[in-house]
Amino acid sequence: MFLFKNLFSKPLSVQLTVTSHNGFHLRPVAQFASLAKSFSCQLTATFNNKSVDTKSVNTLLSLSLEKGDTFTLVAQGKKADEALEALQRLFETLMQNDKEIKQREKAVYSYEGSVIEGEIISEGIAIAPTYTYRTTEVQHQSEMDFSTALSKSIEELETLYRNKEEDENAAIYLAQKELLLSLGTDCHTLRELEEKVEEGSKNLIGTKLDAKKSDYQDILQRVKKHLGLEIQVTFPDSPFILLCEDLLPSEIDHLQQTNVTGVVLKETSIHSHTAILLRASGISSLIADTQNLSEGESVILDTHAGVIVQDPSANDLQKAKEHRGKDHVQKVRAAEKRFEPAITQKGRPIKVFANAADPNTAKTAKEEGAEGIGLLRSEFLFKDVKPSLETQQKAYKEIFELFDDITVRTLDVGGDKSLPYIEIPAEENPFLGVRGVRLFQTHPELLEEQLHAIFLAAGDKPIKIMFPMISSVEEFTQTKSFAQNVARKYQLDISHLQFGIMIEVPSVLFLLESFNDVVDFYSIGTNDLTQYLFAIERTHPLLKADELSPALFSAIETILHTATKPVSICGELAANKDAIPQLLNLGMETLSVSPKSIAQTKEEIRDV
Numbered sequence: 001m002f003l004f005k006n007l008f009s010k011p012l013s014v015q016l017t018v019t020s021h022n023g024f025h026l027r028p029v030a031q032f033a034s035l036a037k038s039f040s041c042q043l044t045a046t047f048n049n050k051s052v053d054t055k056s057v058n059t060l061l062s063l064s065l066e067k068g069d070t071f072t073l074v075a076q077g078k079k080a081d082e083a084l085e086a087l088q089r090l091f092e093t094l095m096q097n098d099k100e101i102k103q104r105e106k107a108v109y110s111y112e113g114s115v116i117e118g119e120i121i122s123e124g125i126a127i128a129p130t131y132t133y134r135t136t137e138v139q140h141q142s143e144m145d146f147s148t149a150l151s152k153s154i155e156e157l158e159t160l161y162r163n164k165e166e167d168e169n170a171a172i173y174l175a176q177k178e179l180l181l182s183l184g185t186d187c188h189t190l191r192e193l194e195e196k197v198e199e200g201s202k203n204l205i206g207t208k209l210d211a212k213k214s215d216y217q218d219i220l221q222r223v224k225k226h227l228g229l230e231i232q233v234t235f236p237d238s239p240f241i242l243l244c245e246d247l248l249p250s251e252i253d254h255l256q257q258t259n260v261t262g263v264v265l266k267e268t269s270i271h272s273h274t275a276i277l278l279r280a281s282g283i284s285s286l287i288a289d290t291q292n293l294s295e296g297e298s299v300i301l302d303t304h305a306g307v308i309v310q311d312p313s314a315n316d317l318q319k320a321k322e323h324r325g326k327d328h329v330q331k332v333r334a335a336e337k338r339f340e341p342a343i344t345q346k347g348r349p350i351k352v353f354a355n356a357a358d359p360n361t362a363k364t365a366k367e368e369g370a371e372g373i374g375l376l377r378s379e380f381l382f383k384d385v386k387p388s389l390e391t392q393q394k395a396y397k398e399i400f401e402l403f404d405d406i407t408v409r410t411l412d413v414g415g416d417k418s419l420p421y422i423e424i425p426a427e428e429n430p431f432l433g434v435r436g437v438r439l440f441q442t443h444p445e446l447l448e449e450q451l452h453a454i455f456l457a458a459g460d461k462p463i464k465i466m467f468p469m470i471s472s473v474e475e476f477t478q479t480k481s482f483a484q485n486v487a488r489k490y491q492l493d494i495s496h497l498q499f500g501i502m503i504e505v506p507s508v509l510f511l512l513e514s515f516n517d518v519v520d521f522y523s524i525g526t527n528d529l530t531q532y533l534f535a536i537e538r539t540h541p542l543l544k545a546d547e548l549s550p551a552l553f554s555a556i557e558t559i560l561h562t563a564t565k566p567v568s569i570c571g572e573l574a575a576n577k578d579a580i581p582q583l584l585n586l587g588m589e590t591l592s593v594s595p596k597s598i599a600q601t602k603e604e605i606r607d608v
């Protein structure tokens, strides 16, 4: 009976549009397939008359979905509606969070030696002899059979992913795990896996996903390693610039332990996982054709200008050394001075706070020199399962112990951010719908528990509590009264806590005088304020608001002139070096930026 119902239940479908500039590539595809597998219903994706199973990374990738492409996701069977909704939510979040990798602008150069031009992966200057990458394969005796080697490799990738979960590049390991799962499923021998890998990577040739071929080779190598195949790579004992066709993502960790000063790859793209990891490692790297370079030749690799200089003259070398010295001094200076206050040329101290997402990023923020937390995005606690009061209290306490000045934002979901266990009815325009505090109209219990946990964790500390997506004074006063009632219910004194709002909705600009009477502070969320000012969704596939538009600065100016309570800024604009001088000139005193931008933001401030 049950089976009958499932087999013949009507299929449900939804149209999903790829909005990320990078397309629907391996990392988001892996996360999507991983969630799809948790549902027992059939889930297929159809694009250009081709339908594939979404539970397999390899088949889903074969659709080669690029920005602007719309595919149909069809669910049929048990909990098809739930599956569709959860996948749609995840897809939107993945698209929203997938950062665009842009081609870097090249600095102008004037070298006397002959120059090979390339595409910049990661910026810096290296001066050293070249060394061509070479490997030797050694086959050891191995007792392990193919299926154990396969499961060991999957386990290893899972562990790598889990261990690096807070690292923004951790998804690369999840992607490789899912890829190996999808390719390895029906394989019984290494030969079969090799064939699948070959076929899978062949399908990527000529598509935007071409650069992900190295991931196919990487997973194959991992399985082979368990079967006794050792790849030996030796590197020089002195500094060298590595020339290579391509590297496997898993090789970058090892490379960092060597004397490498620069890397030139021939066959990759700025979007590949190898390139992403090279950027994260900070090694100067370029994509260029190096067939005219000979082994051991001393060259300059200038990846600010995107060039390799052959036969550099004495002048070239001096110039490059000076530039390298400046880079070094700048990095070291920024890092060394990260704990020092950021004071402008005119002697104005500016506070640099961090946007934290969990206890780990809060700890990193501390190590990076943050003076406080300007925005704690509390969504991290809520993303998989509903957190208990105790879990929340423990996490907040851990963070609250790190700094004296902390602003915690109450749960901010809806629009682009969803919760797997909360049903927000489908909306025509979710960014104009149930977002931020508006969710608590229907789910007050979520806010009650969160506030209770924050109050308990705060103890005597004057924590600041911030409400997102406030659009009217009443919304704020009602939410604050709700908080006071929660404190009364649990007999907690919260008179030392402050309550403020994110300024993200333009209506607030026209109500500031009334807000001044009720709030304790403001924080400008330029990510959302920009989308609402320009009526351009922040995830829109084709449209993009100008983040440096005078309209936005004029809005910020209005806020700073009208507000009588402290104002900070926590949107992306706060770390934009082209915006910092203007923000400071308008009177901004506190910038809250991502932990990795703290040292540099302080340096930018010192130059104003």
Ligand code: PEP
Binding pocket: 375, 377, 412, 504, 524, 525, 526, 527, 528, 529, 570, 571, 572
């Ligand atoms: C903002 O909107 O600028 C902001 C900081 O909040 P989020 O990016 O989390 O929406």
Ligand code: MG
Binding pocket: 468, 504, 525, 527, 528
């Ligand atoms: Mg926002």
